[in-house]
Amino acid sequence: MSEIPMRPSALKPVAALLVAVLLAFLGWWLPNRPVPLSNPFEGPIESVSFAPYRGDQSPLTGNYPSDKDIAAALDALAGKAQGVRLYTAREGMEQVPEMAKARGLKVFAGAWLGTVPRINQSEVAGLIDLANRYPDTIDRVIVGNEVLLRKDLSADQLIGFIRQVKAGVKQPVTYADVWEFWLMNPQVAQEVDFITVHILPYWEDNPLPIEQGNAHVDDILNQVHAAFPGKPVVIGEIGWPSHGRQREAAVAGRVELARFITEFLHKAKAEGIHYNVIEAFDQPWKSAQEGTVGANWGLFDADWKPKFDPRGPIVEEPRWLVGFAGAAVLAFLLLLSQRRRAAGMSFGRSLVAGAVLGLSAYAASRAGFEAWAYAYMPGPEAWAWVKAALCLGVAMALVSAMFRMLADDRRVAIGGWVAAAGDIVLTLAFALAFALGFLMVAGVTDNVLMPLLPETTIARLWPILPVDGRYRDFPTVYLGLAAVAPVIVALTAVLTGRDRLLDRLAFGRIFGSVERARPRGRSWFAAFAALAFLALAAATMIEDGPLNTQAWVWSLCLILFSLPFGARLAPR
Secondary structure, rough: OOOOOOOOHHHHHHHHHHHHHHHHHHHHHHHHHOOOOOOOOOOOEEEOOOOOOOOOOOOOOOOOOOOOHHHHHHHHHOEOOOOOOOOOOOOOOOHHHHHHHHHHEEEEEOOOOOHHHHHHHHHHHHHHHHHHHOOEEEEEEEEEEEEEEEHHHHHHHHHHHHHHHHHOOOOEEEEEEEHHHHHHHHHHHOOOOOEEEEEHHHHHHOOOOHHHHHHHHHHHHHHHHOOOOOOOOOEEEOOOOOOOOEEEEEOHHHHHHHHHHHHHHHHHHHHOOOEEEEEEEOOOHHHHHHHHHHHOOOEEEEOOOOOOOOOOOOOOOOHHHHHHHHHHHHHHHEEEEEEEHHOOOOHHHHHHHHHHHHHHHHHHHHHHHHHHHHHHHHHHHHHHHHHHHHHHHHHHHHHHHHHHHHOOOOOOOOOHHHHHHHHHHHHHHHHOOOOOOOOHHHHHOOOHHHOOHHHHHHHHHHHHOOOHHOOOOOOHHHHHHHHHHHHHHHHHHHHOOOOHHHHHHHOOOOOOOOOOOOOOHHHHHHHHHHHHHHHHHHHHHHHHHHOOOHHHHHHHHHHHHHHHHHHOOOOO
């Protein structure tokens, strides 16, 4: 029922703003409270993967780190690591051994092998040259990285390169790959001096949570030792992502990274396991191939600042106050445009309006923060800001609609141009939700897409390409508000006695006029859209499994997106 209009009061807008700011603060503060490490670690790390790309530098575009960048990166690692692992003997990395020697760092040197014979020969020649020039700094060499996994070379071709390097250097020689490919290609193990395996629980076909990390390491090492008795085994890559999508029960996060790494470091120290952590620094360029999660495996962030102190405690997002400040400013600006309506509400309604204002400001600030902090290269960055702008548009339309309804403003339904703009923004959000929901479950694997397009093209167009869905973030942070906005508006319309639930919930009438006649011949589209969103929700859960909480939340959003189309089919 509609309430009796109250006398305007300046306290009601203040109360609404306080509620909004409080809710936004809780939204940012709760997930970012300091978390103590139960088992802090003291001492340097044995080795870390070293690729000092920053900003818009990328091997995909040939923009390599300068000597100054390399020196600064090595300085950042001094005292924190005993050595670094290189993946190429070219692209500026040939400068690393000399600089590492000056800083007392060992080098686990490598040659990158792929599908281009000329580059392969250049890599092998460069590796042999470096190993012979810096025998005291380069203590081990790697011939190829995950070549068999990518199917760039056959096992026999790889063995040929291994033999070539072994004949030219005095250091122990190995090849590095995911543990399964050693078991599938035992002939390669006979050619190397020691086996280098990659153990990444997050990327396993059956992803594992951090709580099972050390047990998984034991299991893999036992399998490899049993398959190749007497052969030394080194873990060439072990690590955890600090940001990005969840895979089944494997949650990407800074706290998870710190817990996983510190627990493993204790295990490695106690059991004498030789290892290399992937990786020293976040790699922004990888977002153009592997999404947000691929760029966030570093112990240092993209600005080369340590993500955590191994002695603890850990904060999930140290920059959260920036996000909260953005939410508070946005809440103030949105309230400023609605202050007269807020002043004319009852005190109870002003608190409800404040809650919606807080939700909208928080959602828009989260979207903007995600674009600012975790979108790196030009293509993904531009795309992220488009999605953030869309979220802001939904927030503005939702706040305007809610304040109008709660103030019993009945002019032109919920408001002329504001209603029109709101419906346009919401339509775009629905279309984007469907497209991204489809790409989440219908992407193709790397070995299908990569041969078809140049790497630079993939880097620029990645957001709209059907890449493997496991590299895509769930778009909830950008589109979650658009999913819940129709329900909030419809329920408020009912509670204020303004409209029937299904009339206001129907697609095309959420911010507009419920009296508008239904276009003829559109029922089939509404039915198709409703069923399509429900199908995407089901496919998401089948694809990602019941343990993935991010998948559950996104599936719920998809179900909510289906409701306005279902309401469109209801009789008037």
